[in-house]
Amino acid sequence: MTTTDTTTVETPSAPRVTEEELARRARRSELTSRWFWRILSYIAVLAIWEFALLDIFSFLRGSPLDPKLLPGPSEVVSTFFEIWGEGTMPAAFQATLTRIAVGFGLSFLIGAMIGILMQSKWFEGFFKDAVLISLSAPGLIWVLITAIIFGNRPLGPTIAIILTTFALVTVNVSEGIKALPKDLLDMAKSFRVSVFKRNRQIVIPHLAPYLFTGLRFGFSIAWKVTVLTEVFSSSEGIGFEMRISAVLFDMSEFLTWILAFFFFALFLEKVVLEAIERRYFRWRQAVTAT
Template sequence: MTQTLAARTERRSRWLWRIAGYVFFVGLWQFTSTFLVADFIVPPPAVILAEMWEIVASGQVWVHFGATLRTIAVGFVIAYVLGSVMGLLMGRSKWWEAFLSDWVMATLTTPGLIFALVTAMIFGLGATGPIVAVIVTSFSYIAVNVVEGVKAVPRDLTDMARSFGRPQAYILRHVYLPFLAPYLFTATRYGFSIAWKIATLAEVIVGTAGIGFMMRQKFQQFEMQGFLAWVLLFFAFALFLERVVLQRQMKHVLRWRPEVAR
């Protein structure tokens, strides 16, 4: 009972501080647009909210968010499969690690802008360039986390499973996956956040639809309120996917681990 009450108090405290952070940010924004900068450069929050509502009511948000989500869905699924396979190979074999590690590290440390520009030059306008950019920039985050998870698996468990004649598929399912689950979710969160950024960036450069395309359009027209409205819609949607979808799924799947599920 005491632990439950303490947990509720802690959650309430976190929410209060989170709300306080938003209030402070909006207050600072309002102060800036009122006293420090002209409102056509930094429009006040009420103007941006009205613009966001117009975008949602007109249906543009569904068209362009849908285009960006398709890019992310295709690119990230391919990156996730590719990164997971490479991570398993590198984690279980020093030969594969020597063969792949430098290339994985190179893509991990290279700025995403470079891949966005290269894919734009190769594929030109359209959806192919952003999808390839998402794959190239995201798979390394998956691979690195999977490698760490594979190396964290206790050697005694794998040796015992082999000594009892268990096949590789059984060992992978009942030994590796339970240890890999937290690493896979961490890889999903980091890789997905990178996929969002690079997809939007690639759309800014060569997109013909999507959130980045609309940001570029508003930027070229120097329409600050429209630009900020799309930026905040992007922020709200990404935050919704992170907090409501990914974190809840992680807590549900890893509910057997108290330090993760709480």
């Protein structure tokens, strides 16, 4: 490290470029091989499911399994397009996503507010156990309670989402505030940087990764809880559609909904959230890359 540093003082960057280029190439080849194994795992699972799973299950049951109860991926995909053509899928997704957006939006605000309040000793004492319970209790509990109390009214899922996810946001916000970079704030103060600029350029960027972690984990739980509430107590949405196909023993349709659910979650995680991460947390990747 030292030698590179002093070389750059005298000869600007000539040997550096190749070093960076080498590192980039190494990273690229590692990425390619990782993707190769990832795709291979999909192919393997799909192949076993299509060609061997029915026989395996028949063997395990001790009697032949009705192929209708375990359709292969090719059939599920064709059912997927059928349902897609009928137009029920976008409507179901819209219903589910609206619930998540409202419920988790509120939960995020409430969670962040409690996180800020918990900086005071008294409020910390007041909220501490509630946060702990929310973190450790299985979401199913709230789903059942709200289903019993609210039936199929829209408030049920909203409250279930808030109760299961607010604590994740609270914990992250609270930790972020506790870890505020005092040395940077002092630096800014001694350079007479205004309070507004200090908040905008130090406090918010510092809290952003904490908020983002809360958002990410909270969202993944909100998603599962919402679908669960729909299974129990709703008349629209992805969970509702799953319940209907399960009741009708329509395995192909049931798996289609699971497939759609899975793809959508993957899309959110890999495309939307990672794009946000790349855009706003480029500096962190810079840190880990060196």
